[in-house]
Each structure stands twice: as structure tokens, then as C-alpha cells.
Amino acid sequence: xxxxxxxxxxxxxxxxxxxxxxxxxxxxxxxxxxxxxxxxxxxxxxxxxxxxxxxxxxxxxxxxxxxxxxxxxxxxxxxxxxxxxxxxxxxxxxxxxxxxxxxxxxxxxxxxxxxxxxxxxxxxxxxxxxxxxxxxxxxxxxxxxxxxxxxxxxxxxxxxxxxxxxxxxxxxxxxxxxxxxxxxxxxxxxxxxxxxxxxxxxxxxxxxxxxxxxxxxxxxxxxxxxxxxxxxxxxxxxxxxxxxxxxxxxxxxxxxxxxxxxxxxxxxxxxxxxxx
Amino acid sequence: xxxxxxxxxxxxxxxxxxxxxxxxxxxxxxxxxxxxxxxxxxxxxxxxxxxxxxxxxxxxxxxxxxxxxxxxxxxxxxxxxxxxxxxxxxxxxxxxxxxxxxxxxxxxxxxxxxxxxxxxxxxxxxxxxxxxxxxxxxxxxxxxxxxxxxxxxxxxxxxxxxxxxxxxxxxxxxxxxxxxxxxxxxxxxxxxxxxxxxxxxxxxxxxxxxxxxxxxxxxxxxxxxxxxxxxxxxxxxxxxxxxxxxxxxxxxxxxxxxxxxxxxxxxxxxxxxxxxxxxxxxxxxxxxxxxxxxxxxxxxxxxxxxxxxxxxx
Numbered sequence: 208x209x210x211x212x213x214x215x216x217x218x219x220x221x222x223x224x225x226x227x228x229x230x231x232x233x234x235x236x237x238x239x240x241x242x243x244x245x246x247x248x249x250x251x252x253x254x255x256x257x258x259x260x261x262x263x264x265x266x267x268x269x270x271x272x273x274x275x276x277x278x279x280x281x282x283x284x285x286x287x288x289x290x291x292x293x294x295x296x297x298x299x300x301x302x303x304x305x306x307x308x309x310x311x312x313x314x315x316x317x318x319x320x321x322x323x324x325x326x327x328x329x330x331x332x333x334x335x336x337x338x339x340x341x342x343x344x345x346x347x348x349x350x351x352x353x354x355x356x357x358x359x360x361x362x363x364x365x366x367x368x369x370x371x372x373x374x375x376x377x378x379x380x381x382x383x384x385x386x387x388x389x390x391x392x393x394x395x396x397x398x399x400x401x402x403x404x405x406x407x408x409x410x411x412x413x414x415x416x417x418x419x420x421x422x423x424x425x426x427x428x429x430x431x432x433x434x435x436x437x438x439x440x441x442x443x444x445x446x447x448x449x450x451x452x453x454x455x456x457x458x459x460x461x462x463x464x465x466x467x468x469x470x471x472x473x474x475x476x477x478x479x480x481x482x483x
Numbered sequence: 484x485x486x487x488x489x490x491x492x493x494x495x496x497x498x499x500x501x502x503x504x505x506x507x508x509x510x511x512x513x514x515x516x517x518x519x520x521x522x523x524x525x526x527x528x529x530x531x532x533x534x535x536x537x538x539x540x541x542x543x544x545x546x547x548x549x550x551x552x553x554x555x556x557x558x559x560x561x562x563x564x565x566x567x568x569x570x571x572x573x574x575x576x577x578x579x580x581x582x583x584x585x586x587x588x589x590x591x592x593x594x595x596x597x598x599x600x601x602x603x604x605x606x607x608x609x610x611x612x613x614x615x616x617x618x619x620x621x622x623x624x625x626x627x628x629x630x631x632x633x634x635x636x637x638x639x640x641x642x643x644x645x646x647x648x649x650x651x652x653x654x655x656x657x658x659x660x661x662x663x664x665x666x667x668x669x670x671x672x673x674x675x676x677x678x679x680x681x682x683x684x685x686x687x688x689x690x691x692x693x694x695x696x697x698x699x700x701x702x703x704x705x706x707x708x709x710x711x712x713x714x715x716x717x718x719x720x721x722x723x724x725x726x727x728x729x730x731x732x733x734x735x736x737x738x739x740x741x742x743x744x745x746x747x748x749x750x751x752x753x754x755x756x757x758x759x760x761x762x763x764x765x766x767x768x769x770x771x772x773x774x775x776x777x778x779x780x781x782x783x784x785x786x787x788x789x790x791x792x793x794x795x796x
Contacts, residue, residue: 270553317551317580325551329575335541336576339548339556342533346509346554366572369541377533 208433211258216425222292223253227454228481229288229301235474237305240313243464245285247389247422247449248277248356254428255354256289264294267321271351274340276325278333279358279387280314281466286323287311295322331364333357334384338373341382341442352436356385360392362403368413374442375414382442383435384415387422389451391462410444422447455480487650488625490682491589494646495520497632498557499527505636511546511558513539518648519559519589539564543572543584550582555636558584562591562604562645566611577641578614585635586611587644592732593760593777594649594682594770603765609737611643612710618663619710621645621731621739623684624653627707630661638663647682647732649770654685655705666713668720672702675726675788678717680706680739683730683758683779690784701788709739712746721751726791728756732779735759754794756787 211219226249234240252275256262260273277286284304291298296310303309310319314328325336337355344351361367374382386406394400403409410417416438420427428447435443451465452458455477469477502508502524509531516522516534525532535542539560546556558565565588566573577584591604611619620635620642622628628646635642659667669684670691677687684705691701702724704716721727727747729740740757747755760777774780 274552325547326575326580329571332540332544332572332576335544335572336548336551338541339545339550340552341548342545343549343552343554346531366538366540366544369536369538370544372538373535373541373545376536 208429208436209258211429219253219257219425222257223249224481226253226285226288226292228478230284231455231469231474231477233284233287233301233304234468236302238468239305240284240468241281241466242458242469243391243451244279244282244358244387244389246453246455246458247451248279248282248387249285249453250423250425251356251385251387251428251447252285252289254425254432256293258429259432260354261351264322267295271349273351274324274337274353276327276333276337276355277315278327278355279330279361280327283315286315287320290320290322296320330358330361331366334367334370335373337382337384338370338377338379341374341379342377344381351381353382354385355382356387359386359388359390359403360397360400362386363401371410371413371415378440379442380439383432384442384444386444386446387449388446389449391451391460391465393465395462407446414441416441416443417446418443419446419448422449423453487652489648489650490622490625490628490646491518491520491648493625493628494587494589494632495523497629498524501633501636502528502531505555507553507555508636509533509549509554509556511535511542511556513537513542513560513564515560518561519587521557521559539569540572543569544576546584547576547580547582550584551580556584557587559587559589561602562588562607563602566604566607566643570610574614578616581616581640583639583641585642585644587646589646590648591645592647592681593765593773593779594647594732596648596770596773597767599767600764605734605760605765606737607645608709608731608733608739609741612737612742616641617710618642618708619645620663620708621681622707623655623681623705624651626653626657627655627661631707634661634663645681651682652685654688661707664708664711664713666716667705667707668702668716669705670701670703672700673724674700675728675792676702676704676720676724677728677730677784677788678704678706678720678739678743679730680709681732683732686779686781686784687730689781690788693781693785694788699788699792706739709742712742714746717743717746718751721747721753725753725795727753728758728784728787728791730784731759733759735761754791756791758784758787
């Protein structure tokens with residue numbers, strides 16, 4: 208892992224504030240979308256897209272690039288904001304989110320947006336696809352790495368555990384998965400809807416190298432990714448404890464913000480908070 | 484008739500041969516490699532074969548990931564599991580993404596036989612045909628399967644290739660050109676046309692011989708590509724004969740019969756009798772006994788032919 212200076216870290220924090228504003232603005236303009244999960248996953252994506260991943264917006268189809276799959280596709284405003292900021296497509300497109308004729312679909316479409324590696328939205332499918340990409344890298348003796356982000360509610364899908372077995376069986380140590388563990392799903396707290404606990408023990412029992420971190424702390428995330436990279440013979444699951452709606456006081460840990468857009472007053476309040 | 488060969492056996496052999504020529508071909512199976520015959524490829528290219536265990540949904544997703552990275556994955560299992568069990572994965576991770584995955588299903592249709600209804604895919608063509616971007620191919624015999632596997636390997640995009648379990652006679656003459664999307668006129672005729680797919684092509688040819696002795700001249704067309712349909716040849720047959728009979732080892736709803744009815748009714752309406760499985764599940768029995776019980780016989784085709792001709796205006 209590259210060593211990040213304090214100044215660079217501060218710059219990244221400011222960048223993330225801007226990205227949070229972009230996310231809220233996009234969803235406000237679309238008048239629909241999923242702010243809660245986009246805000247909980249953002250810091251993980253920032254660490255990957257601005258520090259860790261080997262990607263080049265100018266050459267975004269480079270076969271040797273690292274790959275990221277946002278398996279919890281509904282959080283895509285976070286991904287779109289980052290891809291635009293990194294120059295994969297013009298920021299002016301962000302205003303089209305969820306609107307007719309816009310490439311920015313409600314859930315990501317790999318055929319419409321440069322930098323989106325996989326179309327997702329139907330939960331539970333991303334880890335299988337990531338396994339396929341990791342196997343591809345191995346077949347080609349490539350050092351490229353594959354990252355995949357799952358939602359905590361998403362791991363209720365059976366396919367996730369089929370894929371968990373596959374990754375461990377094939378010893379995919381070039382694969383790093385993240386669990387965006389914000390504790391909430393549409394119908395409520397996931398521990399009430401259908402608890403996935405004990406989560407870490409489940410992944411360990413499936414043969415994974417498991418780490419737990421604060422999913423909003425860059426230093427901890429970087430340290431965990433570094434350990435994932437140096438681990439051999441098994442895939443790594445980084446359980447990232449996050450806050451749904453992170454960064455906007457009235458959205459934090461509130462299930463109603465899973466899938467609704469702010470009204471004008473709420474939007475202005477959110478922006479004001481992010482200006483601080 | 485020449486030696487009988489199962490289409491799945493031809494698939495296994497074709498994969499091995501193509502595997503030598505195309506190093507991007509990889510193969511996935513869901514614990515049925517001995518039955519689907521992908522085991523032949525596994526033996527020859529162990530590093531390019533992935534047994535996914537009994538998890539078809541995961542297999543389809545993994546295949547999508549391999550395709551997204553430039554490989555040409557062939558993913559195989561039985562028809563019911565490839566299409567029904569993993570439908571959402573095929574829809575969202577393969578068809579919607581237009582990824583270069585070849586879904587090759589064996590053990591389709593009623594001729595699965597003794598395993599019974601749970602294993603007899605009678606709706607798989609319908610399920611795959613409604614997916615945008617998905618090509619649907621059903622070869623008529625072993626030799627044609629070999630040609631089809633080669634052709635789809637060279638085609639960029641998702642394909643569903645439907646194969647069967649039992650050994651079947653070669654019905655397509657050697658050297659007959661095979662082209663994706665281009666139906667094959669096997670026998671000319673002016674009174675009606677049989678439009679058949681898969682192993683029922685042989686039945687249609689047999690039926691046309693029976694009709695000939697009764698003074699009826701039936702054309703026989705092999706519709707090996709159900710999607711995209713060969714619109715030109717089908718309309719030509721409708722115009723020329725004015726009566727059609729579709730034949731398939733699949734439900735009469737949504738498969739070849741459905742596809743032909745959609746095309747013909749919109750463009751050149753003529754009577755169509757659909758011969759296939761009549762909106763019912765199958766059952767255990769020998770393939771021969773099942774074909775007979777469910778009406779897939781040359782004799783039954785001659786009756787359908789006459790019914791279609793009687794409906795001509």
C-alpha cells in the first residue's frame with residue numbers, strides 16, 4: 208500500500224465532502240434514488256478509486272486494470288460521482304441520473320458508462336462475477352486485482368454463499384470483497400428482518416480471510432487492504448462497519464433514507480451540513 | 484441411416500477440438516460434466532475447466548466475469564437448471580450485459596426420459612427467446628451440433644445452445660452449409676411446409692415421405708436458429724405452400740411454434756398447426772415411449788399436415 212501523507216489525506220477528506228454533495232444533488236435532481244447506502248459505501252469507494260486501484264480513465268479498457276464491482280448496485284450514485292470526478296465521463300452527465308436517455312441508469316449499466324465493470328442491481332450476483340474476473344487474471348498470470356462490494360442485506364441472497372464457496376475453493380487471493388455493514392435494509396434493521404450474524408464467523412467458516420474495520424476510516428481501510436493483498440491462498444472479506452446515510456445528520460441510521468430523495472428543504476439542509 | 488450420435492457427445496468432442504484452436508475458450512459445469520460431456524474438455528484442458536459444483540446461479544455469474552475479461556466461457560448443465568434455476572443470473576449478468584457467454588444445455592425436452600418431469604426442460608426455448616440479446620440455437624443432429632458449437636464460438640454475444648440426451652440419427656446431409664440465423668430447406672414441397680427444430684427434424688422428414696405416398700408434397704425446413712428467425716425463408720414457405728406445421732420437442736407455447744406464429748400472423752397469415760408438448764409437464768419413461776405418448780411421431784405429423792392444409796382459404 209502506498210503511504211499517504213497527512214496533507215493528501217486531508218485533501219481526500221475534502222474531496223469526499225464534495226462527492227457527498229454530488230450524491231445528494233443527483234438524487235435530489237432525480238427525485239428518486241438510494242441516498243442511505245450510497246453515503247455508507249462512499250468512503251470505501253474513495254479509498255479504492257483514489258489510492259488503491261490501478262485504473263486509468265484515459266485508457267479505461269486496459270486489460271491489465273484492476274476491477275471493481277459494486278454488487279449493491281443501488282448505491283451507484285456514489286460510484287457515478289467518483290467516476291465523473293476521476294474523469295471517466297463529464298460531470299455534466301450526473302444531472303441526468305435516472306432520467307430518460309441518460310446513460311446514468313437507476314442501477315449501473317456497464318454498456319452505458321465508461322468505468323462501470325459490471326451491470327448490477329439484482330442483488331447477490333456481483334461476487335460470482337468477481338470470481339470469474341479473478342479466475343481470468345489467474346489464467347493470464349496477471350497481477351491485476353478484483354474488488355467487490357456487497358451490501359449487508361444482500362448477503363441474505365443464497366448465490367452469495369455459492370460464490371463464497373467458489374472463491375475459497377479456487378483460492379482466489381487476488382480478490383478482495385467488502386461488506387458495507389450499515390445494519391439497515393429496506394424493511395428495517397437487518398438483525399430484525401433476517402439476521403446474518405455471526406457474519407465474520409460465517410465468512411471464516413466458508414474459508415475466507417476476514418478482517419473488520421471502521422468503514423469510514425481511511426487509515427484502517429488502507430491497512431486492511433494491504434493485509435488482503437499480502438494474504439495468500441484465500442480471498443479476503445473486509446467487513447466494513449458503516450453508517451447508513453453517513454455525513455448527513457438527519458439521514459444517519461434512518462431507514463426511511465434507504466430509498467427516498469430529499470425534498471428542497473431537506474436538500475438545502477444537507478448541503479449546509481456538508482459546507483461546514 | 485448413418486451411425487447415431489447424441490448431440491451432447493458431439494458437443495464434448497467439438498469443445499476439445501476448439502479448445503486446441505482457441506485458447507480463450509474456458510468451460511464451466513455444475514457437477515454434471517460426465518453427462519453434459521464437458522468432462523472431455525476437462526481431461527484435455529484441466530486448467531481451463533471449472534467445476535462449480537451444484538450451483539448454477541453462481542456458474543452463470545462466474546461465466547459472465549470470465550467473459551467480461553475476454554474469455555469465451557461455455558457454461559453447461561441440464562436445460563432445466565441452465566434456464567429455470569439460473570434465470571435471473573442469465574437475464575441480468577449475461578443477456579442484459581451482452582456478455583460473450585455460451586450457455587450449452589443438454590438433457591432438454593421429453594427425451595430426457597426416465598428421470599421424469601423435474602428434469603425435462605419443455606419451456607427453456609421460451610425462457611431464453613424472450614431475453615434481448617440472446618441467440619437461441621437447436622441443432623438437428625450430431626454433425627450439426629459440431630458446426631453449431633464452432634459457429635457460436637466465433638460469434639460475439641450470448642447464446643443458448645439446446646442439446647439432448649439420446650443418440651439420434653444424422654439427418655442433415657454431410658456438407659450441408661450451416662450458418663447462424665439461416666434456416667435450412669431440406670426438402671422442397673408445394674402443399675405445406677414442416678418447420679422443425681432439433682431432433683424432430685428427422686420426424687418431419689419421415690412424415691414427408693409418408694405424405695408423398697398419399698400424394699401430398701410437403702416441404703421440410705430445419706429451423707436450427709430459433710432466434711433470430713430466418714424471416715425470409717419462413718415467409719417464402721408461407722407464400723409458396725400456404726400451410727405450415729411447426730414441430731418441436733418443447734411446449735407449443737413460446738418456443739418454435741410461438742415464434743413462427745408471431746412472425747407469420749404479422750406478415751403473411753396462413754394456417755399453422757403447432758406440434759409439441761401441449762402445455763403439460765412430462766413424466767418418466769423411455770424416450771421412444773414418451774415421444775409416442777406425447778404425439779411426436781411421424782404419423783401424428785401427417786395428421787397435423789392434413790389439418791393445416793384443410794384450413795387453407
